[in-house]
Amino acid sequence: MASLLHLLLLPCLLAAAAADLAPAPSPSPPVPNLTSILEKGEQYTTLLRLLRSTGVADQLATQVRNSYDGLTVFAPNDNAFTKLPASALNGLGDQQQVELLLYHVVPRYYSLATFKTASNPLRTEASGPGGMYSVNVTTSTGDDLVNLSTGVAAVPISSTMFAEFPLAVYSVDDVLRPEQLFGRAGEAAPAPAPGQAATAAGTKKKNGAPKNDVAAEPTAATAPAEEGDDSASAAAGRGSVEWGTAVAFALMAVVNLVGAA
Numbered sequence: 001m002a003s004l005l006h007l008l009l010l011p012c013l014l015a016a017a018a019a020d021l022a023p024a025p026s027p028s029p030p031v032p033n034l035t036s037i038l039e040k041g042e043q044y045t046t047l048l049r050l051l052r053s054t055g056v057a058d059q060l061a062t063q064v065r066n067s068y069d070g071l072t073v074f075a076p077n078d079n080a081f082t083k084l085p086a087s088a089l090n091g092l093g094d095q096q097q098v099e100l101l102l103y104h105v106v107p108r109y110y111s112l113a114t115f116k117t118a119s120n121p122l123r124t125e126a127s128g129p130g131g132m133y134s135v136n137v138t139t140s141t142g143d144d145l146v147n148l149s150t151g152v153a154a155v156p157i158s159s160t161m162f163a164e165f166p167l168a169v170y171s172v173d174d175v176l177r178p179e180q181l182f183g184r185a186g187e188a189a190p191a192p193a194p195g196q197a198a199t200a201a202g203t204k205k206k207n208g209a210p211k212n213d214v215a216a217e218p219t220a221a222t223a224p225a226e227e228g229d230d231s232a233s234a235a236a237g238r239g240s241v242e243w244g245t246a247v248a249f250a251l252m253a254v255v256n257l258v259g260a261a
Contacts (some may be wrong), residue, residue, distance in 0.1 A: 070109025
């Protein structure tokens with residue numbers, strides 16, 4: 001009877017022993033942090049400052065946590081920002097700076113290998129009045145060289161800083177400049193809005209009056225002066241005539257007196 005009971009309990013005992021010996025589930029990997037990756041790189045202080053001042057750093061951190069497709073970030077180093085003209089970055093408004101930063105983010109995880117099968121153009125997270133901003137990617141056969149073309153310049157990926165789903169971060173030696181903000185290669189930047197041009201023209205006209213408007217004023221001012229001169233001349237003439245008449249009467253009187261004597 002005891003042996004039968006042991007046989008009946010044996011499967012339960014074996015299952016309990018197996019459960020005790022099974023490894024505990026491994027903890028889920030931590031979510032990668034973009035700012036920590038950039039800080040570790042030590043050459044991205046300008047990019048970090050812009051990401052934090054515009055709030056884009058917090059936006060991307062939320063996307064990394066919640067995205068099913070992941071993110072790919074192209075990170076310009078400090079030397080890349082020094083290549084920009086002095087007015088290029090300072091001339092951008094707050095919203096344009098956000099667009100410039102988001103132009104360096106693709107809403108999908110790309111390894112260097114998957115860039116080779118990517119379909120151009122790649123949509124970035126930047127957008128403006130004309131729609132979404134995009135970038136074209138070209139690769140070389142047999143190696144992992146990847147070039148990014150913006151329409152303004154071609155920029156190669158210089159190194160991989162981090163590449164584990166859901167986040168890939170690649171270093172670039174030039175700032176990616178969208179043509180919507182900087183114009184196409186060989187072309188000037190977008191012209192000011194017509195309203196701004198009209199305002200500038202109005203200010204210029206207000207500050208500098210046309211010459212014909214200025215020249216018209218002296219002519220009107222000289223008319224009364226000429227009339228005054230004519231009056232003075234007429235008065236002088238009348239005075240001369242009256243004086244001559246008086247002298248003539250005096251001479252006639254003298255002649256009469258001499259004749260009477």
